[in-house]
Amino acid sequence: GAGVSQSPSNKVTEKGKDVELRCDPISGHTALYWYRQSLGQGLEFLIYFQGNSAPDKSGLPSDRFSAERTGGSVSTLTIQRTQQEDSAVYLCASSFSSATDTQYFGPGTRLTVL
């Protein structure tokens, strides 16, 4: 079946602009995660959605970052007033249910802020 998809695959923007990154999880997966990965670094946890529960936003680096998940499926990560340090690959993952389940990653969105 279809895996996790993300769009766009690449995004180049100017400093100060807002960007929206989209994630379509695997159908039936209730848990969805956002991470970012800077060049040569590990994954930095951003936010976790589980079903209809309030999301865990503890990893969001600043109030310029926000995410929502509509209808328990598609998620959008929004970065307002982008800065050069926001440049990274943003990865989305989904899992069947709880945090103990395997996370399946999408291909990522490479964000470049000029």
Next chain:
Amino acid sequence: QKEVEQNSGPLSVPEGAIASLNCTYSDRGSQSFFWYRQYSGKSPELIMSIYSNGDKEDGRFTAQLNKASQYVSLLIRDSQPSDSATYLCAVNRNTGGFKTIFGAGTRLFVKA
């Protein structure tokens, strides 16, 4: 101190040898432990998950967990050049809210 620590490597082993990858974590409330493999320019993919102390084997891979020592490892037997990648240790904890913490990864290079 980072929550999840790995030796960045690179770890270089000859083809056919055993590769040993190590990871330590700081939060004793951690519950679930994962090893992901990430090829250059690609997304991570799960290799092994482990939840209780001891060893778990799957083919050429063995994960080892020691919660008392806050240590998790991955052994790759009969290493192949195709195993050359970055291996990420990930830990799920639920203290102060759920979070998955990834280590920075260990680069493995298997020489043919």
